[in-house]
Amino acid sequence: MLMEFRASIEQYGKIVHFSKGQRIYQAGEEVKNVYYIMEGLVKLADDAKDGQTVTIALLYPGNLFGFLERFNGEIEYSRYSVALTNTKLVAIPIEVLLQQSGNSIIEQSLVLTLIKQLSEAHELIFVHSKMTVEERLRWLLKKLAKDVNGVLTVDIPLTHEEISFMLGCSRQKITMYLNKWKKEGRIQYERGNIQLLHIDQPV
Structure with a gap:
């Protein structure tokens, strides 16, 4: 249809x-x-x-x-x-x-x-x-992600400020969580392309 x-x-x-x-x-x-x-x-x-x-x-x-x-x-x-x-x-x-x-x-x-x-x-x-800000961010990334060669990937070039507007929080918190998850190996993040590797794994 x-x-x-x-x-x-x-x-x-x-x-x-x-x-x-x-x-x-x-x-x-x-x-x-x-x-x-x-x-x-x-x-x-x-x-x-x-x-x-x-x-x-x-x-x-x-x-x-x-x-x-x-x-x-x-x-x-x-x-x-x-x-x-x-x-x-x-x-x-x-x-x-x-x-x-x-x-x-x-x-x-x-x-x-x-x-x-x-x-x-x-x-x-x-x-x-x-949801907490961290939970909101995880929810949004999973919602925007598409399967690319078996890896959930967000390839929409959104800035941290645009993400913060969508989630109703500060840009600084978005940056903090993305950097934290990257350091922990949960995501790979470069130039607006975010690969969700282990975003749901327990802390």
Whole structure:
């Protein structure tokens, strides 16, 4: 169904590119487009009252985002989105998507996207409220890792500051734990490439 949906989506929108760190849309901006991720990693986030960035969801290729507010009857985005890596998206005008609401492939994909985003949001709430910073970092690295020649590897070029924004902690703590794990042989870490060797082994 994914291939059918991707082919269907591409005919209604246009390809757009965002550089790493670039905002895709701002909170308070009018909802004009829905976005489908073809390549890259996107963060949905909000700013708490204390000024701390709160990550709502991490989105990957195959995810659709930017439509929830409009489906709730709102005309402006309530959160902002940022490209965490160089990102390739399909931008679909929201009105075009609404006109295709009878398309079974699109409807099924929207429902699956809603379920996935709600699950991600609940997981992030649990992570931020129940886990220590060290546990949060371990969880995030495992979530971002892919199997490369039998080794779980994070090859997304995220800075320590970007990781700290996602996990709601200081950049110094991220640096401290990564250096500690590298010294202990739990990870290999060079230029944004992190190999998870023994990240779950007891201290």
